[in-house]
Amino acid sequence: MGMLHKVEGIVIRTNDYGETHKIVTIFTREYGKVALMARGAKRPKSRLASASQLFIQGVFVFQRHKGMGSLNSADIIDSFRMIRSDILLTSYGACMIELIDRLLEDGQSDPELYEILYQLLFRLNDGEDADVLLSIMEIKMMTRAGAAPVLHQCASCGSAELPFQFSLRYGGALCRRCLHFDPYVMKADPKVMKLLRMFQSINPVRIGKLNVKEETKAQLNQLIDLYYQEFIGLKLRSKRFLEQMHSFTDEVNKKNND
Secondary structure (H helix, E strand, C coil), rough: CCCCEEEEEEEEEEECCCCEEEEEEEECCCCCCEEECCCCCCCCCCCHHHCCCCCCEEEEEEEECCEEEEEEEEEEEEEHHHHHHHHHHHHHHHHHHHHHHHHHCCCCCCCCHHHHHHHHHHHHHCCCCHHHHHHHHHHHHHHHHCCCEEEECCCCCCCCCCEEECCCCCEEECCCCCCHHHHCCCCCCCCHHHHHHHHHHHHHHHHHCCCCCCCHHHHHHHHHHHHHHHHCCCCHHHHHHHHHHHHHHHHHHHHHHH
């Protein structure tokens, strides 16, 4: 018999295992990412069936063995029903949890990140701006990936004098005196630079509802994507899917308006 553990966590990945079982990856407050065998979870009558689904937040009791632990029981705290019943919201949530799944080592404890994920899912479920919430997660995960951009001062000379532009070559902000060092510097809107700084340093609990213009969000997203390609080398499957969904929606809207 392995030791029993009781943890609070959020399901970030599920894989079918055989006819009736599932392997459930839970991002826990206490132990970080933990993969567990949920026996019989694919049977509709199983008491683990409803708790072995993506985005479920609950209290999970599991046994640790030498190999993979096994899930004994689960009490659901929040099922984030709106996220799970809306394909677009599901896609945004999927990007958030895929970032954690791909960039965090197994068993690496990060209670602060757990709190961030919970806050962002709660707000996504509550109908807040999905693009903004995803950007916050992506920026928080840059630090976890060991590739945080320099945003609060010039990455070249250290000056804090605004305005800054964004340089991929220098990995962050450049002040106007250092712009000439990078011919490819990105003319980032001051609002975008301000949001980047805020999202990097602030706890999501303290961020009020944000009204961000579409063009600001588009530039923010473009900048984040380029940064991920350049410094983290990660392209999320779920983000690709999200982009396809957006272009599909745009086409439909265009047809309806023509």
